[in-house]
Amino acid sequence: MATIYQNGEFVEETWVRADAETEVSADTDLLVPLALFLEDADAFTSRTGKTALLVEPGDEVEKAATYLDQLAYVAVSFPSFADGRGFSTARDLREHLNYQGDIRAVGNYILDQVPLARRCGVSSFEISKPEVLKALKAGEWPEVTKYLQPAFGAIEEIPEGTRPWARRSFRDLAVAAE
Template structure:
């Protein structure tokens, strides 16, 4: 029996009705608009680069719509710690499969800085990485990779029950080896 059909309206295989954002087991539309540096802002919730945020932070103080931040790999977080409560969403970029710096950034945001807002993985988000992304605190995923979209639509998310590294959420240690972690789920 064939799985559900994915209506292709762009290169990702996503239709407007499905959206690109994977959250809580389903695809949703995205209310956020990514604004390029120098581009005029609309009244919609907007995602800004770190460079633009730092340059325009004071001017954006009176803005009545939510602001989000997009961080590229290698962009520091520590200089933004006082600003983090102002962001409803932080998007961390995965530009390619083998660049995992956003995993570390997510862990730092959740554990060191106590960021409690939405944390989104954007870029090269692949099926095999999603369980690990969840462990470090990602809530939502911008999925443009067509095979990953199909796998998620069909409920094919790999499950990893034993881990060597701790997770952001509480988890009981494995019984025979306390350094080995077991998922709570």
Template sequence: MLEPALNETEQDMPLWKNGEFVANDWRTVEDEAPIPDGAPTFVSLARWRAERETLSARNAPLGLLLAPDSDWRDIVADLPHFAAIAVSVPKFADGRAFSIARLLRDRDGYAGEIRAVGDYFIDQVPLMTRVGIDAFQTEDPILIKALENGEWPEVTNYLQPALGPKEVPAGTRPWARKRG
């Protein structure tokens, strides 16, 4: 289970969004820690369930932090309360964040920011965007350098449709998609 912690250096952690690094104003707080007034803050699913009424009344952006083993089906109606949802990638080989993002977008209709946090590689970033992740928080110097250099190791032909822009059928195989 993901253990959210108040991270004093989190604002200094690079956030890549819309093809560039942007300011990261968000904080993640432990379940027992006070929530900073007026600051965009991620809370755990357990804290949301326990403090829903209080957190709903905040006058600052609220985010939800989902661990890979989270089951959020009982709060789908609450998703509009969240300006952002952070999906945890505890190890690069753990693909549950991909599934969580796809379910949030397709099944649950979530339209806000979905942010990947944790341990992932540049090779995974284009695939993460295909399932609906649109922001990437990392402190991995190799990943940061790759994004700064514009590296994008993308496959241009796919066998499954996704959320990517400008995908069109490729030739005589309608199940194959080509990035346009």
């Protein structure tokens, strides 16, 4: 069972992580690594159980582009807080592949990376670190309020002065008004 943080709420979910030796029933919810998924994508997407895709750093998610709308979500792996390739993968899914579904961060990210991942298109987080869970439950959100690149989609922001490439969060306005 995994704790998922999405839209300010916590839910518990159970997914089986598939590998080449995994034998599961057709109605089991599976999280499938990209390489295994591509071996027989039609079989994974035609099951009665839900299928989600796990993308590791260095994987070419573009190879699964025609199947993205048939997936429950796409999990983007952050194997280390120092490995930023997950941010690029999330942004590629949203901006280049026009993926509209749930992008879930999984792995060893830290709390400071949660708002940055949101800016790149991540919409849910599988919490594996107890300190991240504790901080999010306490309402901590370590947002940086000034940025040098625009955010994707639902995040509202405004240009910073006369520099259209510089951005600032609407949260920054509330702080300045206090």
